[in-house]
Amino acid sequence: MSLKSTYLDFVRNPSTGILAESASLVYVPTLTSISEPTAILKHLAALNKQVRKKTENVLSAVEGWNGVSLEVETTLEFLTGGGTYLPGLDDNFLVDKAVTFPVVCKLLLAPNI
Numbered sequence: 042m043s044l045k046s047t048y049l050d051f052v053r054n055p056s057t058g059i060l061a062e063s064a065s066l067v068y069v070p071t072l073t074s075i076s077e078p079t080a081i082l083k084h085l086a087a088l089n090k091q092v093r094k095k096t097e098n099v100l101s102a103v104e105g106w107n108g109v110s111l112e113v114e115t116t117l118e119f120l121t122g123g124g125t126y127l128p129g130l131d132d133n134f135l136v137d138k139a140v141t142f143p144v145v146c147k148l149l150l151a152p153n154i
Contacts (some may be wrong), residue, residue, distance in 0.1 A: 044109035045102040046059060048148045052097065055082050061107075061149045070123050084148075091124035092117050108149040115143040 051059050057078035065076040066084065075084045096116040103110045117126065119135035129137065 043133070044104045044148070045047065045099065045111065048102075048109050048111060048146065049099070051148065055085055057082055059148075064149060071125060071128055073125050073128070075150045088124050091121050092119055093125065096141075108147060113144045113146055114141060115144045 049060065060078040060081065060119055062078070063076075063080050064081060065074055066081045067074045075081050093110045094115065096114070100112045104114075105152055117137055118137070118139045120129075121136065122128075122132050123130045123135050
């Protein structure tokens, strides 16, 4: 199984077992950082209530021995505000709007994967 397919499996069904203990999720534009696998899963669950991911197409991927970095074309629909992508922006500007943009994702795998 390639690391790219492991990432796609994680996106479809997030699980702490696949993440390294030192895993972190960083939103560079907003300087938001979430560390530790359980906190990451809690964040993703909360984000799913604010933002619906409509599509996610991998444009390119670079694999290493314990991780993968991907460029992903992502289309989101904002449900209740901007979530971590656009925090603090008024709902009137976002709700029921869809946006497509590139996202760079890096997934480090647990040592036993």
